[in-house]
Amino acid sequence: xNDAIARTEIxxxxxxxxxxxxxxxxxxxxxxxxxxYRQQSTRDLASCISLLEDRLRDxxxxxxxxxxxxxxxxxxxxxxxxxxxxxxxxxxxxxxWLPQQFAFVTDTDLSHGELDACDGVLTGCSVAIAMTGTLGxxxxxxxxxxxxxxxxxxxxxxxxxxxxxESSSVVETVPQAFEALEPYKGQPVTxxxxxxxxxxxxxxxxxxxxxxxxxxxxxVD
Amino acid sequence: xxIALFITCYNDTLFPETGIAVVRVLERLGHTVDFPAAQxxxxxxxxNTGYQAEALPLVRRxxxxxREHDVICVPSSSCVAMIRxxxxxxxxxxxxxxxxxxxxxxxxxxxxxxxxxxxxLNVDDVGATYPHRVTYxxxxxxxxxxxxxxxxxxLLGKVRxxxxxxxxKLDQCCGxxxxxxxxxxxxxxxxxxxxxHCIENTQAEVCTACDNSCLMHLQGAIHRQRKAVRTExxxxxxxxEGGSAEPRKDTV
Amino acid sequence: MxxxxxxxxFPSAALPLLRNVQLRDNVRHATDxxxxxxxxxxxxxxxxxxxxxxxxxxxxxxxxxxxDYLEQFEQNCTAAGGQVHWAxxxxxxxxxxxxxxxxxxxxxxxxxxxxxxxxxxxxxxxxAGIQPVETDLAELIVQQSHDRPSHIVVPALHINRHQxxxxxxxxxxxxxxxxRAEDLTEAARAYLRQKxxxxxxxxSGANFLVAETGGVCIVESEGNGRMCLTLPRTLIAIAGIDKxxxxxxxxxxMLQILPRSATGERMNPYNSIWTGVHPGDGPQExxxxxxxxxxxxxxxxxxxxxxxHCIRCGAxxxxxxxxxxxxxxxxxxxxxxxxxxxxxxxxxxxxEGQSLPYASSLCGAxxxxxxxxxxxxxVLIHLRGRIVQQQPQLQRTFGLEAxxxxxxxWLFLSEARLRLAQWIGRMAQKLFIGNSGWIEKLPGMLGxxxxxxxxxxMPPQSFRAWFEKRSESSTxxxxxxxx
Numbered sequence: 001x002n003d004a005i006a007r008t009e010i011x012x013x014x015x016x017x018x019x020x021x022x023x024x025x026x027x028x029x030x031x032x033x034x035x036x037y038r039q040q041s042t043r044d045l046a047s048c049i050s051l052l053e054d055r056l057r058d059x060x061x062x063x064x065x066x067x068x069x070x071x072x073x074x075x076x077x078x079x080x081x082x083x084x085x086x087x088x089x090x091x092x093x094x095x096x097w098l099p100q101q102f103a104f105v106t107d108t109d110l111s112h113g114e115l116d117a118c119d120g121v122l123t124g125c126s127v128a129i130a131m132t133g134t135l136g137x138x139x140x141x142x143x144x145x146x147x148x149x150x151x152x153x154x155x156x157x158x159x160x161x162x163x164x165x166e167s168s169s170v171v172e173t174v175p176q177a178f179e180a181l182e183p184y185k186g187q188p189v190t191x192x193x194x195x196x197x198x199x200x201x202x203x204x205x206x207x208x209x210x211x212x213x214x215x216x217x218x219x220v221d
Numbered sequence: 222x223x224i225a226l227f228i229t230c231y232n233d234t235l236f237p238e239t240g241i242a243v244v245r246v247l248e249r250l251g252h253t254v255d256f257p258a259a260q261x262x263x264x265x266x267x268x269n270t271g272y273q274a275e276a277l278p279l280v281r282r283x284x285x286x287x288r289e290h291d292v293i294c295v296p297s298s299s300c301v302a303m304i305r306x307x308x309x310x311x312x313x314x315x316x317x318x319x320x321x322x323x324x325x326x327x328x329x330x331x332x333x334x335x336x337x338x339x340x341x342l343n344v345d346d347v348g349a350t351y352p353h354r355v356t357y358x359x360x361x362x363x364x365x366x367x368x369x370x371x372x373x374x375x376l377l378g379k380v381r382x383x384x385x386x387x388x389x390k391l392d393q394c395c396g397x398x399x400x401x402x403x404x405x406x407x408x409x410x411x412x413x414x415x416x417x418h419c420i421e422n423t424q425a426e427v428c429t430a431c432d433n434s435c436l437m438h439l440q441g442a443i444h445r446q447r448k449a450v451r452t453e454x455x456x457x458x459x460x461x462e463g464g465s466a467e468p469r470k471d472t473v
Numbered sequence: 474m475x476x477x478x479x480x481x482x483f484p485s486a487a488l489p490l491l492r493n494v495q496l497r498d499n500v501r502h503a504t505d506x507x508x509x510x511x512x513x514x515x516x517x518x519x520x521x522x523x524x525x526x527x528x529x530x531x532x533x534x535x536x537x538x539x540x541d542y543l544e545q546f547e548q549n550c551t552a553a554g555g556q557v558h559w560a561x562x563x564x565x566x567x568x569x570x571x572x573x574x575x576x577x578x579x580x581x582x583x584x585x586x587x588x589x590x591x592x593x594x595x596x597x598x599x600x601a602g603i604q605p606v607e608t609d610l611a612e613l614i615v616q617q618s619h620d621r622p623s624h625i626v627v628p629a630l631h632i633n634r635h636q637x638x639x640x641x642x643x644x645x646x647x648x649x650x651x652x653r654a655e656d657l658t659e660a661a662r663a664y665l666r667q668k669x670x671x672x673x674x675x676x677s678g679a680n681f682l683v684a685e686t687g688g689v690c691i692v693e694s695e696g697n698g699r700m701c702l703t704l705p706r707t708l709i710a711i712a713g714i715d716k717x718x719x720x721x722x723x724x725x726x727m728l729q730i731l732p733r734s735a736t737g738e739r740m741n742p743y744n745s746i747w748t749g750v751h752p753g754d755g756p757q758e759x760x761x762x763x764x765x766x767x768x769x770x771x772x773x774x775x776x777x778x779x780x781x782h783c784i785r786c787g788a789x790x791x792x793x794x795x796x797x798x799x800x801x802x803x804x805x806x807x808x809x810x811x812x813x814x815x816x817x818x819x820x821x822x823x824x825e826g827q828s829l830p831y832a833s834s835l836c837g838a839x840x841x842x843x844x845x846x847x848x849x850x851x852v853l854i855h856l857r858g859r860i861v862q863q864q865p866q867l868q869r870t871f872g873l874e875a876x877x878x879x880x881x882x883w884l885f886l887s888e889a890r891l892r893l894a895q896w897i898g899r900m901a902q903k904l905f906i907g908n909s910g911w912i913e914k915l916p917g918m919l920g921x922x923x924x925x926x927x928x929x930x931m932p933p934q935s936f937r938a939w940f941e942k943r944s945e946s947s948t949x950x951x952x953x954x955x956x
Binding site: 261268 | 484491858
């Protein structure tokens with residue numbers, strides 16, 4: 001098979017270009033790579049959260065706060081304000097979050113067309129990065145229900161995304177987020193930083209292209 | 222201190238007044254200037270144009286000529302950049318271990334003119350007077366190879382009577398680039414226009430820099446377009462004592 | 474070997490672009506905006522230089538152990554349900570993709586990918602009867618106007634909104650379309666939505682491959698990437714073999730430096746990472762084509778292999794004063810700007826694009842902003858050396874430039890000869906001095922200089938002559954006066 005010939009040849013060419021004998025194994029050499037950049041947090045949680053808020057707003061996301069136990073009321077207020085009726089939720093969502101007066105559509109292998117017919121989607125968040133205003137969405141088994149975001153199409157097709165972020169999921173730096181996601185590194189991960197955007201026409205930033213055009217974040221203390 | 226001057230080939234030929242100004246500043250500060258007469262060129266033009274084999278003998282010559290000199294002053298940051306960034310590599314490529322060792326001992330002895338004043342001689346006031354409106358153009362090599370930072374501005378800041386005006390887009394190349402100005406004359410010319418525009422906006426009488434190569438480029442367009450601003454190497458300003466004592470080009 | 478066409482292509486391609494005021498305005502505006510944003514978000518990172526150091530070392534390390542990491546990637550991706558293909562060149566890569574897509578679909582949706590541009594995939598697909606639909610807004614604009622991308626990150630920066638309006642009005646049949654960027658974007662959204670929902674095969678590039686997990690990472694802004702990576706049944710990714718990072722954790726460096734360098738954002742809106750096939754989530758068939766296409770040749774050249782460290786952020790283009798004047802098209806290549814000037818000729822085995830390494834004033838702005846610290850000026854100089862070296866013997870011996878260089882060297886190897894040359898120069902220049910007292914027109918190669926600039930004549934006395942005279946008289950020396 002052609003593929004196999006190509007594979008053998010490419011690997012051989014690389015090895016011949018790298019023929020100079022190595023003093024260390026790949027693993028040891030990797031471990032010795034310099035990593036002087038910031039990894040740990042220098043802020044307390046409260047100031048991380050306010051930084052997160054600031055960075056999310058900077059991207060044009062809506063930011064709301066809610067006390068623990070008030071999540072459902074907070075969600076209801078936001079959905080009412082956004083006038084969202086058909087709201088998707090992943091099957092594993094924390095049901096206590098869902099306010100009574102709304103009809104939620106639970107994702108049970110819905111078709112893409114069915115997803116497209118929904119107004120919005122409500123999910124949890126696996127990790128939130130304060131410095132960049134980023135929401136890390138993952139859907140691995142080990143994650144708590146409030147940290148799960150459903151399969152990827154869920155947070156993509158509907159035009160509106162409401163993401164609930166538990167304060168315990170907030171970290172300050174990007175390396176901290178990768179540390180948190182390390183156990184789930186084989187699972188699909190999506191990092192979202194504000195609603196989709198383009199600057200392709202004359203560098204004018206337009207918010208909302210193909211992904212959800214409106215993003216709300218509810219931070220739970 | 223005895224200071225050896227490497228005038229550089231193009232200053233020697235085209236801008237002798239810069240060398241004279243350097244000598245004047247250093248002597249005014251009480252130093253003795255040597256001029257090893259066998260010096261010619263650092264090899265930058267050859268090296269940067271791709272004629273690296275041709276550059277090697279010039280590198281050897283430079284190392285030889287300045288072997289015995291402890292402090293070498295060069296009024297051109299691009300030539301210093303050539304020496305600092307490339308000599309070691311050239312020596313390694315030559316396979317000549319002695320040359321490699323020689324280059325290693327050479328490098329710490331080479332100083333760009335303003336760098337020498339501020340970092341080696343620890344002077345920022347050289348006793349100059351220059352009552353003119355001046356803008357400073359940071360050459361790419363002074364900025365990104367030598368990382369001179371505010372060194373030239375510290376010197377200029379102490380000059381009596383000077384009015385310094387900041388130049389917009391300071392970090393943008395003037396478009397000289399050695400043979401680039403010839404091989405890509407049109408693009409180079411467009412870059413030059415941009416730079417000239419920024420210089421005119423300062424309404425300065427004089428544009429100065431650590432490199433006559435950039436200034437020659439700017440001056441070429443200024444003269445062609447009959448603009449009012451003129452160019453002067455920084456050594457000229459630092460050598461000036463104001464009024465009639467100011468060195469004049471036509472005295473050379 | 475084809476004869477080198479040293480410094481011929483870029484300068485002549487640049488000429489009409491320099492006269493295109495509209496294009497230059499667009500390029501200037503776009504690069505200005507990105508540069509400003511970039512320096513703001515880079516400025517707020519106190520550890521930026523440390524990130525660059527790490528990124529540089531990660532890339533260097535990956536190249537040193539590249540074969541191991543590719544095998545690791547292959548093994549892990551396969552274990553996760555992906556299918557790994559290898560292609561030595563563009564033709565093999567295109568053949569693999571076509572074979573995979575041919576029986577499944579009549580059209581494919583595509584994510585912006587420099588690699589697929591490099592291999593000319595769209596042309597190959599069309600020839601095989603498969604319609605590629607670009608889904609990145611800028612790429613869509615470029616594709617529909619049968620144009621070429623002019624920038625790595627903002628491929629349509631040479632086209633303004635009025636031009637986009639006229640284009641979309643025609644291709645999407647929207648006669649009422651305004652030229653507001655919002656409306657144009659909305660039009661593209663509506664146009665592409667059905668294609669996303671219905672097209673069974675998507676084609677993407679890749680920003681990073683993770684050897685440790687077999688995962689792939691794609692960085693984007695519009696969500697068209699996520700659509701392509703998530704909705705179709707089959708996903709085919711094409712990645713240069715240089716795209717690997719050793720471990721998942723290495724992305725913590727790459728995803729900090731890439732967005733800040735590319736678009737001046739703290740983080741771009743969407744980053745997707747996936748590994749093979751995830752049951753119930755996304756495409757259930759995943760292929761990745763690992764492409765050499767002469768990258769292994771670049772790896773062979775110790776002085777140029779850092780070219781492969783590039784993560785395609787485009788920061789060097791935005792910083793480049795040459796690119797600023799011409800835009801991307803002058804480079805006549807998929808990869809423009811400083812990175813294009815070193816990558817393109819190497820991908821062509823130094824047989825084409827030989828004018829590109831000369832399309833730089835060596836100002837170093839590219840190196841300064843490069844997030845993985847590729848010393849582009851160094852590589853440019855090295856490639857110039859290779860171009861000179863590979864000149865046919867005749868040109869290397871009798872070419873005008875070669876003779877000039879050897880002659881200059883001969884002068885510089887003797888003080889006496891240099892003095893003589895200075896004297897001759899002072900005599901000869903009289904032929905060229907114009908009415909203004911300056912040199913206004915030079916012959917031959919040097920004529921480039923006097924096209925827009927004059928040259929002050931050589932003064933009557935060189936510095937060395939002055940110094941010598943002055944040393945003869947000790948009184949003058951003591952006074953430190955001029956004459």
